[in-house]
Amino acid sequence: MSRIREHNRELIIQAASEIFADQGYAATKIIEIANRAGLPKPNVYYYFKSKENLYRSVIESVIDPLLQAAQPFYEDDDPATVLEQYIIAKIKVSQQHPHASKVFASEIMHGAPHLPEDIAEKMMEQTIQSSNKIQSWVDRGLMDRVDPHHLLFTIWAATQTYADFDWQISRVTGKDNLSQQDYDTAAQQLTQLILKGCGVQTSKAAKAG
Structure with missing residues (x-):
């Protein structure tokens, strides 16, 4: 091209x-x-x-990085590393694709009437893989007994807030646009809350113990 x-x-x-x-x-x-x-x-x-094809392209423009964000679940088996990298990547998607993220969120809230079935299947497959990895960590004692689905829901909601609720964030912070430091702080704080709240250990530490 x-x-x-x-x-x-x-x-x-x-x-x-x-x-x-x-x-x-x-x-x-x-x-x-x-x-x-x-x-x-x-x-x-x-x-x-057509407008339908263009809409699909908009959806794909955010779906591709969302799917890519979950790559740590496929590439590493250390829960602390994977969850931190996943959260950072998800925050970055909201930072770099705020409008497309809103389009995607609106599509989901309306029952996904225009979401192509192949995209929905890719997302479901990724969610299943990520949930299975989290469950394996729970089963091996690398984190507390949390529900994998609800853990993912929490991360999705917290990270996508920075795109989907930008008006509210601007209102509260008094900033028209968040700085890179703001996004870094958001990722660090959410990572801290998730890791500590779920009692996450590193797989390396567990093996050493």
């Missing part, structure tokens, strides 16, 4: 993310997205063919 083509696609996806987040799928018009992107309306159809 040429640089110009890729650049235009990114412009359109970013503009679509912002407008879908503000107005929802049904109320959004392609001409509004084209105007926000600074491109002719035919260009949007040239790259995406």
